[in-house]
Amino acid sequence: MQEPLLGSEGLDYDTFPEAPASPRERTRAGVLQNRRVFLATFAAVLGNFSFGYALVYTSPVIPALKLSSDPELHLDKKQASWFGSVFTLGAAAGGLSAMVLNDLLGRKLSIMFSAVPSVIGYALMAGARGLWMLLLGRTLTGFAGGLTAACIPVYVSEIAPPGVRGALGATPQLMSVFGSLSLYALGLLLPWRWLAVAGEGPVLVMILLLSFMPNSPRFLLSKGRDEEALQALTWLRADSEVHWEFEQIQDNVRRQSSRVSWSEARDPRVYRPILIAVLMRFLQQLTGITPILVYLQTIFDSTSVVLPSQQDAAIVGAVRLVSVLIAAVTMDLAGRKVLLYVSASVMFVANLTLGLYIQFGPRTLTPNSTLGLEIMTLEGTEQPPAMSFNYLTLIPLLATMLFIMGYAMGWGPITWLLMSEVLPLRARGVASGLCVLVSWLTAFVLTNYFLLAVNAFGLQVPFFFFSAICALSLLFTGCCVPETRGRSLEQIEAFFQTRRMSFRP
Numbered sequence: 001m002q003e004p005l006l007g008s009e010g011l012d013y014d015t016f017p018e019a020p021a022s023p024r025e026r027t028r029a030g031v032l033q034n035r036r037v038f039l040a041t042f043a044a045v046l047g048n049f050s051f052g053y054a055l056v057y058t059s060p061v062i063p064a065l066k067l068s069s070d071p072e073l074h075l076d077k078k079q080a081s082w083f084g085s086v087f088t089l090g091a092a093a094g095g096l097s098a099m100v101l102n103d104l105l106g107r108k109l110s111i112m113f114s115a116v117p118s119v120i121g122y123a124l125m126a127g128a129r130g131l132w133m134l135l136l137g138r139t140l141t142g143f144a145g146g147l148t149a150a151c152i153p154v155y156v157s158e159i160a161p162p163g164v165r166g167a168l169g170a171t172p173q174l175m176s177v178f179g180s181l182s183l184y185a186l187g188l189l190l191p192w193r194w195l196a197v198a199g200e201g202p203v204l205v206m207i208l209l210l211s212f213m214p215n216s217p218r219f220l221l222s223k224g225r226d227e228e229a230l231q232a233l234t235w236l237r238a239d240s241e242v243h244w245e246f247e248q249i250q251d252n253v254r255r256q257s258s259r260v261s262w263s264e265a266r267d268p269r270v271y272r273p274i275l276i277a278v279l280m281r282f283l284q285q286l287t288g289i290t291p292i293l294v295y296l297q298t299i300f301d302s303t304s305v306v307l308p309s310q311q312d313a314a315i316v317g318a319v320r321l322v323s324v325l326i327a328a329v330t331m332d333l334a335g336r337k338v339l340l341y342v343s344a345s346v347m348f349v350a351n352l353t354l355g356l357y358i359q360f361g362p363r364t365l366t367p368n369s370t371l372g373l374e375i376m377t378l379e380g381t382e383q384p385p386a387m388s389f390n391y392l393t394l395i396p397l398l399a400t401m402l403f404i405m406g407y408a409m410g411w412g413p414i415t416w417l418l419m420s421e422v423l424p425l426r427a428r429g430v431a432s433g434l435c436v437l438v439s440w441l442t443a444f445v446l447t448n449y450f451l452l453a454v455n456a457f458g459l460q461v462p463f464f465f466f467s468a469i470c471a472l473s474l475l476f477t478g479c480c481v482p483e484t485r486g487r488s489l490e491q492i493e494a495f496f497q498t499r500r501m502s503f504r505p
């Protein structure tokens with residue numbers, strides 16, 4: 001008896017052909033397939049949330065301590081300056097430690113280890129009885145932030161499939177912005193000691209969640225733990241059919257079973273990706289992001305724009321948040337280099353506009369005066385007398401918003417993502433720590449010498465310098481940065497082995 005056509009499995013006959021999946025269905029399938037990767041990423045980037053929270057902790061705290069009646073806690077301008085800037089020194093030390101811990105403990109355990117100095121630091125600040133406890137607590141939270149800044153991007157890039165690595169690569173920056181916004185919001189409600197107590201909450205949640213997450217399969221393979229690596233990859237992909245991807249990763253790891261020696265470090269195939277990552281972190285800071293954020297209210301005060309500090313924080317935070325969300329959505333669509341071009345161009349225009357406005361616009365300070373540029377961001381400012389409104393005074397606010405938008409949609413998140421993508425596996429732990437060390441040492445120097453430069457040359461000169469760096473960043477992107485969208489980490493590493501300048505044949 002002949003089989004019915006409905007049961008036919010022939011290649012030339014399809015009784016009920018399946019319609020192609022809609023974009024919505026493909027998106028839903030991708031979300032379900034990668035849901036465990038999303039969960040592991042969320043657990044890790046809680047460390048970035050804590051970093052963003054700790055970074056701006058001084059914003060509401062220093063004004064309160066300047067008014068403190070306790071002589072052991074009362075801060076003068078110099079002490080307040082150190083309380084604000086010592087965080088960057090701690091972060092540099094954290095990046096230095098990541099050069100060892102990233103490969104010694106692994107990415108996940110290094111992130112979890114960062115909770116120890118973070119919790120101790122917040123406890124010291126919450127129970128501070130003197131300046132030394134404040135400075136030590138601030139340094140320890142900075143150390144934790146520097147350690148997570150080096151480890152989290154590497155962990156996320158190594159567990160994420162190529163199709164969503166760009167979007168997930170923006171989540172560290174996104175969570176850092178959320179952390180800062182949370183601090184600003186809680187600062188309106190809680191005393192400064194309770195702000196430190198609240199900062200321990202995300203750290204404890206991070207420890208709890210990460211204890212259930214797998215380590216990076218690439219790290220496990222590099223330590224010879226093949227079976228554990230296969231289990232980790234299978235769990236992350238929510239699929240038993242991962243053998244092809246596993247064999248590809250395994251082959252790449254076996255070819256790089258030893259750590260990079262000093263003689264090998266002179267090989268262009270090794271030092272070229274490391275140099276690209278380090279220079280991107282260096283140029284990122286030289287665009288002016290740290291001093292602009294630190295002295296934002298002071299810059300506004302010195303350019304006729306007078307707004308309450310709470311409004312400044314809300315505006316900057318909202319713009320940063322929206323811009324990072326744009327970057328997360330478009331990074332795997334438009335590509336990394338396109339966003340880097342747009343970002344550097346926007347920052348160039350913004351910095352140049354600020355410099356020209358300060359040079360030729362309305363003046364509220366005598367030339368080279370730093371009356372408004374002393375550490376007034378760290379204390380309350382009084383409103384100036386009422387005067388006729390000049391629409392030109394909106395220029396500094398709009399230019400600053402434009403700068404923050406440009407930074408947050410490109411050179412902010414993408415430098416962290418590319419760092420974790422282009423670094424060779426054998427040097428990834430050490431080199432990522434080096435990137436963080438260079439970044440935060442540069443931030444410390446810029447933050448501390450910004451006021452000296454303003455006093456010597458005027459406020460416009462730093463902005464002209466920042467705009468020149470943004471123009472240089474455009475050239476650097478075009479000449480040195482490869483497009484990594486849609487490429488696996490193994491493909492990216494093979495690209496540098498060929499010494500080509502582009503993925504195109």
